[in-house]
Amino acid sequence: xxxxxxALFAGLAVGSVYGLIALSYTVVFNSTAIFNxxxxxxxxAGVLVSYFCLDRWHLPQIVTLLVIVAVxxxxxxxxxxxAVRPFVARPVVGLxxxxxxxxxxxIIETVASIIYGQNPVxxxxxxxxxxxxxxxxxxxxxxxILAFVVMIVVMVALELFYxxxxxxxxxxxxxxxxxxxxxRGIDALRISRLAFIIAGLVTALxxxxxxxxxxxxxxxxxxxxxxxxxxLAAGGFGSLRGCVIGGLLLGVAEQMFDLYISSNYEIxxxxxxxxxxxxxxxxxxxxxxxxxxx
Amino acid sequence: MSEIAGRLGLAGGGxxxxxxxxxxxxxxxxxxxxxxGGSGSFRLGEYEEVLSFLIIAVALNIAMGYGGQYILxxxxxxxxxxxxxxxAAKYHPHGIGLVAMCIIxxxxxxxxxxxxxxxxxxxxxxxxxxxSLFAALAIPTVAQQWGLxxxxxxxxxxxxxxxxxxxxxxxxxxxxxSLVLLATLFSWALVHSRVGHRFVALHTSPQLATxxxxxxxxxxxxxxxxxxxxxxxxGGIYVYTQQFFAPGSSSVQFAILLLAGMTxxxxxxxxxxxxxxxxxxxxxxxxxxxxxYNGIVFGVLLLAxxxxxxxxxxxxxxxxxxxxxxxxxAPSLTSGPSAALAAAPAAxxxxxxxxxxxxxxxxxxxxxxxxxxxxxxDSGALVVDGAKRSFGGVTAVDHVDLTLARGQxxxxxxxxxxxxxxxxNLISRFYxxxxxxxxxxxxxxxxxxxxxxxxxxxxxxxxSPKLMLRETALENVIPAVELRVRCSxxxxxxxLPRGIRVxxxxxxxxxxxxxSLGLHHVLSQxxxxxxxxxxxxxxxxxxxxxxxxxxxxxxPAAGLSPVELDLVTEVCQxxxxxxxxxxxxxxxxxxxxxxxxxxxxxxxxRILFQGTPAELxxxxxxxxxFLGIDEPLEASS
Numbered sequence: 001x002x003x004x005x006x007a008l009f010a011g012l013a014v015g016s017v018y019g020l021i022a023l024s025y026t027v028v029f030n031s032t033a034i035f036n037x038x039x040x041x042x043x044x045a046g047v048l049v050s051y052f053c054l055d056r057w058h059l060p061q062i063v064t065l066l067v068i069v070a071v072x073x074x075x076x077x078x079x080x081x082x083a084v085r086p087f088v089a090r091p092v093v094g095l096x097x098x099x100x101x102x103x104x105x106x107i108i109e110t111v112a113s114i115i116y117g118q119n120p121v122x123x124x125x126x127x128x129x130x131x132x133x134x135x136x137x138x139x140x141x142x143x144x145i146l147a148f149v150v151m152i153v154v155m156v157a158l159e160l161f162y163x164x165x166x167x168x169x170x171x172x173x174x175x176x177x178x179x180x181x182x183x184r185g186i187d188a189l190r191i192s193r194l195a196f197i198i199a200g201l202v203t204a205l206x207x208x209x210x211x212x213x214x215x216x217x218x219x220x221x222x223x224x225x226x227x228x229x230x231x232l233a234a235g236g237f238g239s240l241r242g243c244v245i246g247g248l249l250l251g252v253a254e255q256m257f258d259l260y261i262s263s264n265y266e267i268x269x270x271x272x273x274x275x276x277x278x279x280x281x282x283x284x285x286x287x288x289x290x291x292x293x294x
Numbered sequence: 295m296s297e298i299a300g301r302l303g304l305a306g307g308g309x310x311x312x313x314x315x316x317x318x319x320x321x322x323x324x325x326x327x328x329x330x331g332g333s334g335s336f337r338l339g340e341y342e343e344v345l346s347f348l349i350i351a352v353a354l355n356i357a358m359g360y361g362g363q364y365i366l367x368x369x370x371x372x373x374x375x376x377x378x379x380x381x382a383a384k385y386h387p388h389g390i391g392l393v394a395m396c397i398i399x400x401x402x403x404x405x406x407x408x409x410x411x412x413x414x415x416x417x418x419x420x421x422x423x424x425x426s427l428f429a430a431l432a433i434p435t436v437a438q439q440w441g442l443x444x445x446x447x448x449x450x451x452x453x454x455x456x457x458x459x460x461x462x463x464x465x466x467x468x469x470x471x472s473l474v475l476l477a478t479l480f481s482w483a484l485v486h487s488r489v490g491h492r493f494v495a496l497h498t499s500p501q502l503a504t505x506x507x508x509x510x511x512x513x514x515x516x517x518x519x520x521x522x523x524x525x526x527x528x529g530g531i532y533v534y535t536q537q538f539f540a541p542g543s544s545s546v547q548f549a550i551l552l553l554a555g556m557t558x559x560x561x562x563x564x565x566x567x568x569x570x571x572x573x574x575x576x577x578x579x580x581x582x583x584x585x586x587y588n589g590i591v592f593g594v595l596l597l598a599x600x601x602x603x604x605x606x607x608x609x610x611x612x613x614x615x616x617x618x619x620x621x622x623x624a625p626s627l628t629s630g631p632s633a634a635l636a637a638a639p640a641a642x643x644x645x646x647x648x649x650x651x652x653x654x655x656x657x658x659x660x661x662x663x664x665x666x667x668x669x670x671x672d673s674g675a676l677v678v679d680g681a682k683r684s685f686g687g688v689t690a691v692d693h694v695d696l697t698l699a700r701g702q703x704x705x706x707x708x709x710x711x712x713x714x715x716x717x718x719n720l721i722s723r724f725y726x727x728x729x730x731x732x733x734x735x736x737x738x739x740x741x742x743x744x745x746x747x748x749x750x751x752x753x754x755x756x757x758s759p760k761l762m763l764r765e766t767a768l769e770n771v772i773p774a775v776e777l778r779v780r781c782s783x784x785x786x787x788x789x790l791p792r793g794i795r796v797x798x799x800x801x802x803x804x805x806x807x808x809x810s811l812g813l814h815h816v817l818s819q820x821x822x823x824x825x826x827x828x829x830x831x832x833x834x835x836x837x838x839x840x841x842x843x844x845x846x847x848x849x850p851a852a853g854l855s856p857v858e859l860d861l862v863t864e865v866c867q868x869x870x871x872x873x874x875x876x877x878x879x880x881x882x883x884x885x886x887x888x889x890x891x892x893x894x895x896x897x898x899x900r901i902l903f904q905g906t907p908a909e910l911x912x913x914x915x916x917x918x919x920f921l922g923i924d925e926p927l928e929a930s931s
Contacts (some may be wrong), residue, residue, distance in 0.1 A: 035420050086601045095364055096604050098420050099557055106550055110589025148407045153454075214325035222546060233421065264439035265434045275427055279411035 001164045005138045013144030015214065015251020016151035019044075020206035021228025022235065022243035024156060024199040028239070030162075032088050032182070032197035033175040034097045038079055038105035038224020039203060041112070042220050046072045046207020047124075049110050051216035054124050056104040063242060069204040076200030080193055105222065112218040119216070126212035147209040154202055155244050162240075205232045230274045236284030244287060247288050315613060317565055324471045328464055338467050339586060342535035344575050345470045346528045351552055351571040352477045354526035356660035359561035360485055361517030362497030363415075366549055367426030368525045370433045371406045373544040375526030377437070379504075379533045380401030380449050391460060392469070395530035403526015404519060411518035415511060422518075430549045447883045448540020451533070469536060472566075477524060480787075482564050484520070487786040487797070491773040493517055494762055501724060502760040506840060507748035507777040512928060524921040547589075551578060557715040559605025562764075570606060661868040662810055667702070667778050667841035669751020674735020675699045676752065676844045676875055681720055681730035690716040691729070692899040697711075698844055702887040703866055705890035706879045706906075709920070714879045715757060718846050721877075722754055723747050734843075748777065751843035759833040763822035767813060767832045770821055771804035774839035779803070807835050813863065834865065844875040851882045863889055887911070 021039055026035045053064035083104040087097040126143035134141050162168040174191045181188060190210045214220065223259045227250060235246025250270055257269035277284060314437060323330075327341055357363045366739055379395040379402075391400075406429075414425040438446045464552050484490050492513050496503040500510055509791075532540050551574055559570020578588060599606060676698040683691045691713045698704045706714050719725045723744035730742045734750055742750075753774075761770050779800050787794035808817060811831055815826055821832060830850060837845055850862050859882075866889055867874050880886045886893060887907040895903040896915050903909075903916050910916060917923050 035424075083597055083601070084847070093421065094362070094422055094604075096600050098364065098423060099553065100597055100600040101552065103555070103593045104590050104598060106547075107593035110587070110593060113589075114586060122623060154509075222427075224429060226424060229424045230428065233424075248392075254842070265436050266434045271428060271432045274428065275413045278416055278421070278425070282413075282416040 002138050005136055006140075008252060009135065009138065009140045009144055011030070011252035012248055013141075013147045013251070015231070015248035016147040017122035017206055017210045017213070017224070017247070018227050018250050019151045019230040019244045019247025020154060020202055020209075021115055021149075021224060022232040022247055023240060024202040024206070025157060025228060025232055026238065026240060026243055027158065028195050029175065029200040030170045031174050033082055034087060034101070036228075037098065037101040037201070037225060038083075038108060038226060039199070040223070041105040041108040041221030042072055042076055042079075042200070043126065043207045043210065044107055044221035045075055045112055045226060047211045047214065047216065048116060048205050048218050049125055050155065050208060050211040051116070051122070051218075054211075055122055055216065057168060063278045065127075065208050066161070068208050069201060071202035072207060073197055075108065076196045076203065077193065079198060080196035084196070085189065088188060101231060106227065109219070109221050112172075112221070116216070116218045121215045121217045123215045123289035124211045130212075135243045141219040142208070147213065150205055150209050151244060151247070152229045154205060155240055158198075158202075159240050167194075176249070227270055230270045233284055234277045236287030239284070239286040242284055242286030247284075295335075307752060308351070311630075311743045312618075316611070319566065320568070323871055324346065325468065328467055333464060333467075338543050339536060340505075340579060342467060342470050343371065343532065344572070344579060345474050346532040347552070347575055348474050348568055348571055349477045349528035349531065349566045351555055352481050352490070352911060353475075353521040354552060354556060355520035355561060355564075355567040356481050356484060356493075356524070357517045359556065360490060360497065361493040361514065363411075363514055363517045363520075364423035364555055365407070365411065365418060365426045365518055365521060366401070367410070367428065367430030367546070368422045368521060369544045369549040369552065370410070370426060370429035370641050371403045371522045371525040372529045372532070373430075373433045373539075374406040375399035375529030376524070376533050376539045376543070377443050377529075379530040380451060380539045381443070382517060383451055383533065384454055387798075389454070389458070391678070392531070392534045395534050396527045397530070399526040399528070399530030400523045400531070401526070403529060404471060405523075405790050405896070407518050407522020409514075411515055415518070416769075418514070427546065427549060431546040432546070434545055435509035437541040444540065446541060448538060451537040459537065463746065466535060472529060478564065478568065484787050484788065485564070487783070488773070488776045488781075488800070489516070489783045491769070491776060491789055494765065495773050496635070501762050502724075502762070503755070504724070504744045505661045505754050505756075506774045506836065507745050507749065509743075509745045510681075510775070524701075546683045550596075551575065551592065554592045556606075557596055557599045557604075558606055560608030562610070563606070566606050566608030568609070575759060582906040597908070629658075631768065661864060662672055662805075662806075663842060663872040664869060664874065665872045666751060666843040666874055668749065669685065669734065669843035672735050672737070672751075672843070673700065674733075674737070675711040676721070677733050677878075678717070678721065679733070681719055681732065682728045683725055684728055689899050691720060694896070694901055695903075696894055698877050699829045700843060700875045701868045701870050701873045702891040703876045703878055704751070705893040706877060706896065707883055707886055707888035707893060708896035708902070712899075713894055713899040715848055717896070718848055718877070718879065720753065721747070721752065721857075723848060726821065739897075748840060749841075750843075751836040752846065753840040753842035753844070754846040755811070755830070755833045755837050755848055757848045757852070759829040761821040761829055764820055766818050766820055767808060767828075768804055769799070770832055771808060771836045771839045772800050775800040776835045777840060804839055807839050808832070811835050811865070819920070827858045830854060831858065831861070834862070838865075838869070842874060844877065845869060846877045846879075848879050849881065850878070851885060852878055859885065876920075 021043060024039050025035060028034060049068045049071045051267070052065055053059040053067055079101070083100040084097065087100065095160030123173050126146065128142035128146055130144050133142060133145060162172055169185045171182070171191055173192065174186060174188050231246035232243055232248050232251055233246070235244070243244050251275060254266050254269045258266050306868065328338060331337065334694070340560065354368050357365050359572050364744040378401060381398045382398050382576070383395060410426050410429050411422065414422040416478065422460050437443050443449060492503070492508050494508055495508055496513050503510060503513070509824065532543070555571030555574040556567045557570065557575065559568065560566025574592065603610065628724060678694060681691050681694045694713070694717060696704070708714050716725065721740070723739070729739050731738060737750070739747060739750060779796050781796040786797055787793070809813070811834065813828070813831060813835065816828055821829060822833065830853070834850060847866070851859050854862060863885055866878060868875050878886060878890065887910065890907055891904070893905065893907055893910050895910070896900060897919055900930055902919060903913055905913070
């Protein structure tokens with residue numbers, strides 16, 4: 001039972017990171033109709049920053065967080081400018097944007113691994129220290145709890161933003177019908193930039209909470225990016241709650257796979273999960289939209 | 295045949311032979327590479343590795359460049375094919391040869407491709423790209439831990455006792471080059487067959503494809519299956535030539551390299567992906583000292599091409615070829631109005647048809663009859679019975695009844711937003727009915743899949759013409775003919791006797807219909823280069839080419855010149871005379887009234903009027919709703 005609970009809590013923590021990436025995909029997609037493949041590598045750029053800030057320069061956690069936000073949002077804006085805007089500005093034909101964002105993620109990953117160099121992967125201290133808290137009789141690392149809390153807060157904040165504010169409504173409307181949005185005085189390009197700023201913020205938070213969990217491994221950006229997609233597909237495209245549930249589901253499924261089947265083949269858990277979900281319920285668990293139109 | 299060739303501008307053009315020059319030079323270079331770059335067995339092995347990757351590039355080009363299916367993680371399929379082949383070789387008592395390895399690789403690859411493709415295609419779009427990329431990440435990761443496939447170190451065949459390849463050295467190199475050429479030739483034959491036509495139609499627009507009876511899911515799956523079999527065979531070739539396979543042989547980065555090669559060379563062209571892949575893989579393989587920075591170089595190249603030159607180097611070469619008069623036409627254009635502009639100068643320098651053939655745009659003096667072929671066995675009318683459909687709170691079509699009899703023109707008029715096009719889309723099954731029925735005679739259509747609408751004999755056009763912009767006018771019409779002149783896909787691809795006959799028949803019939811509509815002068819021009827009115831006429835030709843029992847025309851006269859308008863009017867009458875039921879949506883009310891047997895007027899989703907044109911003219915409701923007067927139309931005009 002203890003083993004099960006430990007695995008469950010670890011799954012919820014890692015799942016929270018997948019959920020955060022899925023949320024940032026959704027923010028971008030809502031406003032641009034573009035799926036930004038580079039989101040996982042943007043997060044890894046944040047992990048690299050936190051390695052330098054905390055392990056090399058010994059900066060305080062709060063300063064580290066600010067630096068991560070600044071760097072990730074800046075790269076995110078560069079990406080919007082060079083890899084996304086050309087496709088937002090003209091009618092989208094085919095999946096050219098997919099190639100462009102994948103190319104950008106390759107550039108981030110290569111630059112990150114050059115900067116990181118041959119350094120061995122080192123653990124990064126968590127914001128709440130390396131302590132544990134006792135929950136239901138098992139010790140849960142505070143870094144796990146932080147990841148979960150951050151994801152829930154981000155989801156609630158985004159939900160309120162989309163439902164309660166004019167800007168939020170506008171940001172959802174643009175991807176659905178750019179022309180109508182333009183007629184109502186909404187500038188698609190500004191909205192696209194704003195979406196990348198918000199997605200960058202979410203990704204920076206994800207980087208901040210994931211760094212102590214994955215240590216300073218900058219090569220797993222694509223892996224995390226793809227797992228974020230699986231969270232999204234499982235939860236249901238376009239649903240914020242779906243992202244969260246999908247992320248947690250994937251995280252827990254991986255840990256259970258480790259515990260009961262084999263930790264060597266953990267990656268299969270994600271593959272099996274996404275194939276089953278698509279076969280049984282293509283729109284995802286909470287999918288409301290006609291995904292085929294996506 | 296030569297006459298047709300002449301009209302298509304294929305013959306006579308003095309320098310068109312030059313278009314074969316690039317492929318010819320490439321073939322020669324491929325065969326003599328060992329003479330140029332050293333033929334030690336290590337070097338040969340490296341060349342053969344690149345060559346087996348080229349087969350994956352050709353496979354990916356079929357699925358992605360032509361079929362529009364982004365199975366980016368095709369390296370996963372390559373890997374499972376290779377593992378299948380190498381395990382068979384290792385555990386077979388005497389080892390197995392190249393042919394057996396290719397067959398095993400192909401079969402295992404097909405299974406792998408289907409496992410990824412079947413679920414991912416249910417959503418479509420970029421889902422396939424991401425799911426397959428995840429598979430490309432997962433397969434090597436799993437293999438690293440799995441003892442059966444040699445874990446991290448892989449399986450070396452040369453260490454297996456008693457196993458020796460019976461072909462090696464330059465002989466093997468020649469065979470592998472020939473296999474690459476065979477794959478390329480196959481991709482050419484496929485693209486220029488009915489199967490390839492369906493791929494391109496579906497890639498262009500699912501609605502277009504459905505409207506000519508193409509089964510979307512099956513066609514997408516076929517694209518993935520063909521690519522997977524080829525990638526699996528590439529796995530077999532890789533294993534045979536390298537005598538080795540390990541997780542590092544197919545990393546997910548390799549999938550991205552392939553994509554870069556495809557994009558840079560030019561997806562959707564036959565040799566573009568080969569050229570691009572040679573450039574990218576060549577850099578990666580032979581400039582290893584620089585490898586740390588390769589990701590940046592490839593990333594920047596890929597990004598630049600995706601943004602500035604999405605059709606790749608071959609598109610550039612083709613444009614250049616057009617300028618020099620080397621190629622007879624200008625394909626490789628993106629869709630959209632800017633592409634049409636870009637194509638215009640290229641099209642204007644295309645050689646005119648040979649002197650002596652008709653070059654004007656005049657249609658045949660009398661149109662030939664187009665009696666129904668599809669659905670001709672039935673004699674029932676197309677009946678819409680109590681159709682209702684809402685979007686959110688808006689009821690776009692509200693309990694509409696309508697009967698379209700064979701041999702009649704039924705006009706459908708009404709203001710914008712009155713539900714005319716929605717009704718058409720309900721008949722086409724692009725939308726599902728909330729209530730009501732649609733049937734031909736007693737056969738219900740509303741519970742059948744969308745592609746069965748065309749297969750039951752209902753053709754349609756679109757409010758804004760949907761054409762394959764990179765294809766010529768003729769190539770736009772051929773796929774419609776191919777729905778009814780049947781032969782199997784393999785017969786068409788492999789040019790078996792019946793395939794050749796049917797391919798030619800489809801071409802001839804398409805040509806005939808286009809010519810009767812006065813489109814001789816645009817046969818070999820890409821649709822992107824055609825003016826709006828001509829695009830409408832090409833689309834009309836495509837709908838007629840189905841030889842349907844019913845035809846649904848969505849504002850066919852919008853934006854036409856007076857001459858073209860007369861022709862459309864004549865076409866509608868001719869269709870009705872031939873026994874086809876014509877549903878004509880039009881804002882040009884005088885035109886509708888002059889040819890319609892029955893008119894239905896929709897207002898806010900409901901039927902405001904249904905009757906003959908004469909009754910409409912004397913009806914007061916229509917006049918009061920549209921003109922705000924209490925007299926019938928007749929009196930007011």
